[in-house]
Amino acid sequence: MSSDLPAPLAEIRDDFLALGQRDRLQLLLEFSNELPGLPERYSEHPDLLERVEECQSPVYIFVEVEDGVVRMHATAPAEAPTTRGFASILAQGLTGLTPEQVLDVPADYPHTLGLTEAVSPLRIRGMTAMLGRIKRQVREKTAA
Amino acid sequence: MRIRRVLPPVPDGEPDLVRLGEDGVAERLDGWLEGPSAGWTRLNLVASIDGSARGADGTSESLTNRADRAILGALRRAADVVLVGAETARRERYLLPKRRPLAVLTRTGELGDFDPAPSEGRLILLCADPTTALRERADRWGARLLSGDPADPLWFLEALRADGHTSIVCEGGPALAAHLLDAGAVDEICLTIAPMLAAAGLPVLPVATPQPMSLSGLLADDEGYLYCRWTRRDG
Numbered sequence: 094m095s096s097d098l099p100a101p102l103a104e105i106r107d108d109f110l111a112l113g114q115r116d117r118l119q120l121l122l123e124f125s126n127e128l129p130g131l132p133e134r135y136s137e138h139p140d141l142l143e144r145v146e147e148c149q150s151p152v153y154i155f156v157e158v159e160d161g162v163v164r165m166h167a168t169a170p171a172e173a174p175t176t177r178g179f180a181s182i183l184a185q186g187l188t189g190l191t192p193e194q195v196l197d198v199p200a201d202y203p204h205t206l207g208l209t210e211a212v213s214p215l216r217i218r219g220m221t222a223m224l225g226r227i228k229r230q231v232r233e234k235t236a237a
Numbered sequence: 238m239r240i241r242r243v244l245p246p247v248p249d250g251e252p253d254l255v256r257l258g259e260d261g262v263a264e265r266l267d268g269w270l271e272g273p274s275a276g277w278t279r280l281n282l283v284a285s286i287d288g289s290a291r292g293a294d295g296t297s298e299s300l301t302n303r304a305d306r307a308i309l310g311a312l313r314r315a316a317d318v319v320l321v322g323a324e325t326a327r328r329e330r331y332l333l334p335k336r337r338p339l340a341v342l343t344r345t346g347e348l349g350d351f352d353p354a355p356s357e358g359r360l361i362l363l364c365a366d367p368t369t370a371l372r373e374r375a376d377r378w379g380a381r382l383l384s385g386d387p388a389d390p391l392w393f394l395e396a397l398r399a400d401g402h403t404s405i406v407c408e409g410g411p412a413l414a415a416h417l418l419d420a421g422a423v424d425e426i427c428l429t430i431a432p433m434l435a436a437a438g439l440p441v442l443p444v445a446t447p448q449p450m451s452l453s454g455l456l457a458d459d460e461g462y463l464y465c466r467w468t469r470r471d472g
Contacts, residue, residue: 100298101332104306108335111307113260123335162350185332189352207258 099194102186118211125178130153147222150176156230163195175189179220192235240304243360244455266311276403277424280414281312285435290411300431304329304458313337318402325410327351333359342393348370415444425468432461
């Protein structure tokens, strides 16, 4: 049904919730395989990337706001598939939204994916922190 | 949320229900929604009771629900490729499907703000007469670009088959769906009927040619959504 959540994020959430616990973890791994590489201009400028300190694994994010559209980039090691999966969900779900839509995404979105049995609370808090840092970057980049 | 199989009836002793969120949901839906034959073209669309392909929000988002999404996933898994028109890819903000490539058909090469994450091999662009700009976009996205003879109204199905995609699910929009139906190129229509009057006026299947059809399958969910499948009735 319709909800206030932007369509791509609602679609991702519904895809998780339709599955049983075992298949949800598999879906998260599929997301982790899909995290796009960084555009060249950032891979050559690691100083532009922000580390998500709350995640145990080294995950870095960068948010662009151009022509009223948000694009989110992230990089995380292949050895950290859960974190990488979360970054991929946010990159796919947030990219293409307006800044207002991103700022309105509920902070507890990571908790609504039905992964609390399969993934440790610490990891899910890491994703929540990632979302928080993305919103902060969006705020900074739209205020300028 | 549960999905019940109404038609065809399940064999004695087999469950006729799936409950979303349980293990094995995907396997059972896959069994219920197998393709009609080896190598086929299917339509999968959602409409309101009054036959509109979009709801009050201007997209199909307000017509779909969680069970519909699960069924869409099963219909995608049954296919080799997901085909949509460029307008639908733009309007519905298509995410690339997880396990199948997405083929986007564009006449003009104009894709507007459709801008998927670069993804080697997961996107196919179909354009009979591609512009330089479209070729550059395809390169940037890691997408494959297939073209063909625009004089053949079904050149893009041929191009997909020649590329190894013999089972094709087309998710719209209505103009492309009607084009395929009028050309006699559809083996099965999968139509979700959402229990609402949308008063939004985008006819879901604006065909020009009358054709008799047979109901080949029917599922229903707890919210009153109906999942109908029809095949052509010959003769």
